[in-house]
Amino acid sequence: MSRGFVNEDDQEEIPLVPPRADLPQGVTNYVTQVGMDELLQEREDLLSEIENLDPSNEKEKRIATNHIHAKLQLLNNRISSAKIIDLSQQPKDEIRFGALVSLLEEDQKKPQRYQIVGVDEANISKGKISFISPLARILINKKVGEKAILKLADRDRVFEIEEINY
Template sequence: MSRGFVREGDQEEPVVIPQRAVLPDNVINYVTVNGMRELREELERLENDFAGVSVEDEKERRREQTLALGKIKLLQERMNAARLIHLEDQPKDEIRFGATVSFKNLSLKTNQVLTITGVDEANVAMQKIAFTTPIVRAITGAKVGDVIHFKLGANRSILSIEAIDYGNLV
């Protein structure tokens, strides 16, 4: 049917599907065992949401189902591209994916702890930082006792690595 014969009130707004956390182009999607479990749980919730859509209005039901299917598709793509990293295989004396790192910021005179995770399980409030972030890239490969000069924009920090642990994300 020609668009000229459609009433304005009959036109549906396109469904906007929110994007997942950014994974840079050509970067492998590393995940921990815990991260993969969280992705599977999220997929199950989304599938239940899709199956449980019970809106009476046909247009609204279609919108909700389209949104759920779009989220499911994006999540499945992310999961299919995931490469699972087993923490027991990581070098215990070196900062790698999955490590919980304690360090002193000598510039700010503060102690900090962060856990290196995949982009989907990163949560700054829980001190889980994605492996793609500048600070993680700066400390990857360091060992206890190493001093790292870290620059982010105009800010410069000197970080002293205090401890490395792989037991927090099993």
């Protein structure tokens, strides 16, 4: 059929769903139990959102449903690939996935605290950094008292590890 005979009002928009946090191809999707719980809660919230859509406008409901289903597909892929790391099994004296680390940067008086978490759980405003972030990568396997150097284009940031908790 020619496009000339298609009613434009009958055309539905393809839902544009932003991608989830970047997880490079081939990298294991590590998560903490808290991170997995958040992913499962997000799925429940999306399913609830579908149930509570306003049925009065069929077209709007269909578009919203398609959008939520697209988000669910991305989320379910992330959940199915997740590998939960038991933080109680991590070495207490070494920084690994899930560690809550206290760092003192050279020339700073106050330590910074970060937890190394999965990509979906990362939120810098909550002090949670992704395990694939440059900072987390230089901290892995370090111990209290050791230094980690983050090389930037214009300078090096040097951090001393003060404390490690899980």
